[in-house]
Amino acid sequence: MGLRSRLRTALHGIISREGTSSVGNAAAPDPRAGGPASPDLAGWTDLGPVGTLAEGRPVTRARPDGGSVVVFLHTGQTYAIDNACTHEDGPVGEGEVRGTCVRCPYHDWEFDFTTGDCRTDPERPLATWSVAIDDGRIRLGPQLRSGTPHRGGDHNDGMETIVQ
Numbered sequence: 001m002g003l004r005s006r007l008r009t010a011l012h013g014i015i016s017r018e019g020t021s022s023v024g025n026a027a028a029p030d031p032r033a034g035g036p037a038s039p040d041l042a043g044w045t046d047l048g049p050v051g052t053l054a055e056g057r058p059v060t061r062a063r064p065d066g067g068s069v070v071v072f073l074h075t076g077q078t079y080a081i082d083n084a085c086t087h088e089d090g091p092v093g094e095g096e097v098r099g100t101c102v103r104c105p106y107h108d109w110e111f112d113f114t115t116g117d118c119r120t121d122p123e124r125p126l127a128t129w130s131v132a133i134d135d136g137r138i139r140l141g142p143q144l145r146s147g148t149p150h151r152g153g154d155h156n157d158g159m160e161t162i163v164q
């Protein structure tokens with residue numbers, strides 16, 4: 001086998017592994033795709049069927065620890081962030097989605113759901129998790145980033161809430 005053939009074979013192996021893996025934030029392109037559960041997701045939490053998850057239309061699901069996550073689909077990849085806004089715990093999952101940004105419906109704080117970064121206050125990121133779609137179900141993996149525990153702060157109307 002020549003060098004070109006070996007390279008092609010090696011690349012095909014890599015592409016095949018990535019194409020079938022739903023691990024982390026790299027999900028299958030079709031969130032409703034069926035198939036057997038991947039052994040890579042052993043121990044991940046089943047958050048139920050994908051339901052209405054679509055590009056620009058996230059779904060919110062309860063976590064076993066009592067909180068909830070918002071799951072997004074964007075350019076064929078899935079992302080999960082905490083649903084509790086780092087301003088005053090507003091429901092981020094009910095916010096408007098534009099590109100990779102979601103805007104909290106309470107006071108318009110903005111977050112990048114691919115990173116958890118808060119665009120309104122960089123010191124207030126949201127927690128993020130590994131998430132995948134497997135056999136038409138949402139699977140939540142390990143936390144990737146812890147969010148800030150701080151709450152309160154400026155509103156867009158100039159008023160401020162003090163949290164003690």
Ligand code: FES
Binds near residue numbers: 085088090105108
């Ligand atoms: S609670 Fe989210 S912006 Fe205020």
